Amino acid sequence: MRCYAGEKIALFIDGSNLYAAARSLGFDIDYKKLLDFFSTKGRLIRAFYYTALVEDQEYSPIRPLVDWLDYNGYTMVTKPTKEFTDAFGRRKIKGNMDIELAVDLMKMAENIYHAILFSGDGDFSSVVEAVQRKGVRVTVVSTVQSQPPMVADELRRQADHYTDLSDLAPNISRTPQSGKPDPAFLKAQSALYDGDVSDENSDYVP
Secondary structure, three states, X not given: OOOOOOOEXXXXXXXXXXXXXXXXXXXXXXXXXXXXXXXXXXXXXXXXXXEEEOOOOOOOOOHHHHHHHHHOOOEEEEEEOEEEEOOOXXXXXXXXXXXXXXXXXXXXXXXXXXXXXXXXXXXXXXXXXXXXXXXXXXXXXXXXXXXXXXXXXXXXXXXXXXXXXXXXXXXXXXXXXXXXXXXXXXXXXXXXXXXOEEOOOOOOOO
């Protein structure tokens, strides 16, 4: 990953996309290590984490995940999920944070030199191009090592740099040395992303 000493950087994390990519590679993200790692790469201005929340219960099982990240250096951007019934009559829950991420990326372009986007969604290609025209370098973090690959070809081509998540794994993955993970945090993460909350599928084109 090409970072320069002293440059202002910001992280934009598509929560469901990063979780799916890491699981496809067989490891869990240690979010404290992730933040510490990028704090050494430049002046980390902000680390945004985007996720939709299922809030149709008195107590959301997702709250421990949101609270932990919020108290540990991440700027949380959330919104309620939407429920719908698909063509086969199955109940589905959809949560898409693309607009929120794109708006924040455009707003932050005036205050940073380097945006690091954790997503493989090709829909972000246009906003990446827009912030590049403002003088911001963009690194995309996703993976082509999974089956199927998680990053869209047009997004990978548009980025100034592409870093495969597998290359970052030694620096940001949970290890025995990381300490015992908070069970509530892991349960909340699994409840959100391993259920049937749907986002955009991979649109990778080789």
